[in-house]
Amino acid sequence: MFDKTEYMRRYYANRRKNGICTACGKPVEESRKGKAVCGICRSIRYVKRKEHWKRAPKSYAKVLVKNAEYLHARRLDRIAKGLCPECGRPNKTALRLCPDCHARQLEYEREYYARKHMRKMPIDTNGGKRNE
Ligand SMILES: [Zn+2]
Numbered sequence: 001m002f003d004k005t006e007y008m009r010r011y012y013a014n015r016r017k018n019g020i021c022t023a024c025g026k027p028v029e030e031s032r033k034g035k036a037v038c039g040i041c042r043s044i045r046y047v048k049r050k051e052h053w054k055r056a057p058k059s060y061a062k063v064l065v066k067n068a069e070y071l072h073a074r075r076l077d078r079i080a081k082g083l084c085p086e087c088g089r090p091n092k093t094a095l096r097l098c099p100d101c102h103a104r105q106l107e108y109e110r111e112y113y114a115r116k117h118m119r120k121m122p123i124d125t126n127g128g129k130r131n132e
């Protein structure tokens with residue numbers, strides 16, 4: 001009987017041995033030598049996997065929700081105790097975050113908007129504003 005699994009296994013092993021991408025059949029880049037797929041196919045796979053998560057098994061969505069709930073509860077708990085919701089250290093400032101986390105947050109936002117700008121994506125001018 002024709003064993004397809006065995007055939008595919010040998011087929012892939014052979015390609016891999018010859019430095020051929022098992023997905024598209026093009027030579028694998030020198031820098032990726034020994035890998036099963038070329039750089040392009042690898043990134044395609046990566047995107048596809050992300051798409052897969054987006055279409056999302058319900059179980060994964062549940063994990064995300066649980067995680068978000070946990071983080072939210074932890075934040076509220078920390079704020080109630082007068083701690084920084086980010087790092088959990090005592091926060092004596094009037095700011096939501098402690099000075100360290102506040103600075104990090106600002107830095108992050110600056111980078112985020114700079115990246116957004118670089119990609120020439122429309123910037124939501126209201127969404128980025130904060131009441132401070
Ligand atoms: Zn490829």
Ligand SMILES: [Zn+2]
Nearest residue numbers: 084087098101
């Ligand atoms: Zn902090």
